[in-house]
Amino acid sequence: MVEALRLRRRAKTTLLITKFFLKEDEAKITIPQKVARFTARRPRACLSVVLVFSVIMSFIAFHFGDFDITADNKGWRSRGTLIANREMQNDVILRMRQKLFEDTDGSAWYDVENTVVRGYVLLEDRDEGINSDGEDQEGESGESRNLRSLQSLFDGCDAKKYYGNILAKSSNLYATYKTEAKSQTPSKSILEPDALFEICEAEAATHATLEENGVCGGCTSSNQCLPPHSLILVLKLHLNLDLDMSCSELKERYTESVQESFTNELVECTQEILENFDPTTRSYGETTKCPILFLPSLVDTEFGVDGNSFLRHSSSYYVTYEIAKEDLYEVRPLYAYTDESIVTAAYDTLSEDQNDIYIDSVLMTDMALALGSLTITVLAMGIHTRSVWLTTIGVLQIILSVPLSYFVYYFIVGLKFFPFLNFIGVFVAAALGADDVFVAVDKWKNARLENPSSSTQDIAAIALPDAAAAMLLTTSTTAVAFFATTICPVTPILCFALFCGLMIMFNYFLNILLVFPALCLYD
Secondary structure, eight states: OHHHHHHHHHHHHHHHHHHHHHHHHHHTSOHHHHHHHHHHHSHHHHHHHHHHHHHHHHHHHHHHTTOOOBOOOSSTTOTTSHHHHHHHHHHHHHHHHHHHHTOSSSHHHHHHHHSOOOSOOOGGGGOTTBOTTSOBTTOOOGGGGGHHHHHTTSTTBOGGGGSTTGGGOTTOEEEEEEESTTOSSOOOOTTSHHHHHHHHHHHHHHHHHHHHTTOOOSBSSTTOOOOOBSHHHHHHHHTTOOTTOOHHHHHHHOOHHHHHHHHHHHHHHHHHHHHHOBTTTTBOOOOSSSOTTOOGGGSOTTTTGGGOOOOOEEEEEEOOTTSOHHHHHHTGGGOOOOOSSSEEEEEEETTOHHHHHHHHHHHHHHHHHHHHHHHHHHHHHHHHHOOHHHHHHHHHHHHHHHHHHHHIIIIISOOOOOBHHHHHHHHHHHHHHHHHHHHHHHHHHHHHHHOTTSOHHHHHHHHHHHHHHHHHHHHHHHHHHHHHGGGOSSHHHHHHHHHHHHHHHHHHHHIIIIIHHHHHHHO
C-alpha cells in the first residue's frame, strides 16, 4: 500500500515536471511559428476563407469600382499636372469664347468659373457653331462670296466645302510637309520650284489613291473627290490655271517672276492676318491681300513675321470627314510620299485616328507576346513545383492580386483614373509572384528533406517563417522603389507606380495565405 502511494506521487511529480518543460518549449515558439502551426492544423479552412474573401473583394472592386482601362494616346490626359490643367482651362475658354466676348453682365464668366467640367475636350468636339455645309451659323463668311466664280472650276463638286471650318473637321486627312527635315539650318523653302514639285507629285498621287478607293468626298460622283486644299490649289487659282494641270506643267509655269509675286502676296496676306487677328474672338475678319482659298494653316508660324519669306512647313487637307476612319486607314500604305531629298511628308487625321488605329494594332501584337510570356511563366512554375495543384494556386495568387490591388487603388487611395500603363504592371506582378512561389516551395522541400519524419505542423513551423522572411526582403525593396516613384507629377506614371507597388504587396500576402495552406495539403 505504501509502495503504491510512493509510485503514484512519483508519477504525479514526473507529470508536473513534463508539463513545466512543455510550457517552457511552447513559450519559445515565435508568433510566425504559431501561425504556421495553426495554418497546418486547418489548411482547408484557411484556404477556403482567404479564397472567399478575395473573390468577394474582387467582385466589389470590378463591379462597383467602375473598372475601365483607359488607352489614351492624346497626351492631355496627364491629369493633375500644371500643363494639363492649363490645357483644360484653354479648352473651356475656346468653347465659351463667343459668349465670353459678348458677356456684359458677367454671367458667362460666372458659369465658367463655377461650373465643373469633367474630362478633356477632344478636337472633334470643338466643331461647334458650324453646320453641315461648312458655313458659320451666323452667316456667310466674306470669302464665300467667291463661290460663284469658283464653283464653275469644280465641276460636279461642292466648292463650299472649302469654307467655314469643314477643313478643320477632326476626321479629315491631312499631310504635313517639311523641307530638309534632318537639317538644323535648312536652305530650301517650300515655295521654291523643286520643293513645290515634290509636294505636287505626292499630293496628286495620294488624291488619286483616295478617289480609286472611294475614301474621300466633296463631289456628287462616288469616284471623284474635291481636290486637296493646299498651296498647290491656291497657286493654280492664283495663276487662273486648269485644276487638272499636271505637276510638270505647273512647274514650267512657275517661273522666277511668278514665284516672287506669289511669295510676296503670301507674305502680305500673312502680315495682314497677324495685324487683324483678335485673340479674344480668335478671328481676323476680312482680308484684302490674300489669294483665294488661302488659310493660315498653309504656312508656318514664322512665315511673314518681319517680312520673312522663307517657308519650311506646309500642309494639304483632304475632304474625308464623312469616311469611316477604319476605311481610310486601310489605304494608308498607298499614300504617296516624297523622296525626302528636299521635302519630307507625313499623314494623319486631325484627331490622329491613323496613329491611334496603328497603336491599337501594335498593342494586339504586344498582347499576344505578353500572353506568351505568361504562358512560359506558368510552365516554369509547373516544371519547378512538379504539381498541378501548387501551380494552380500560384497562378490564382497572381490573378487575385490584380483586383485586390485595384480595390485599394480605387476605394482607399481614391484614384479613379486607370491608364493602360497600369496593365503593364500585371507582368511585373506575375514575375515576382512566380518568384515568391519558387521560394515558398523550395523552403518547404528543403525542410522536408532535412526532417523526413516530422509532422506537417513541424515542417510548416520551419518553412513558413524562413520563406516569409526571405520574400519580405525582395517584396519590400521592390515595393518601396515603386511607391517612391509616386512623387512623379505625371499622373499616368504615378498611377502605374502605385498600382505596381500594391500588386507586389498583395502577391506577398496571398503567397502566405494561399500557397502555404496549399503546401500543407500537398504535404
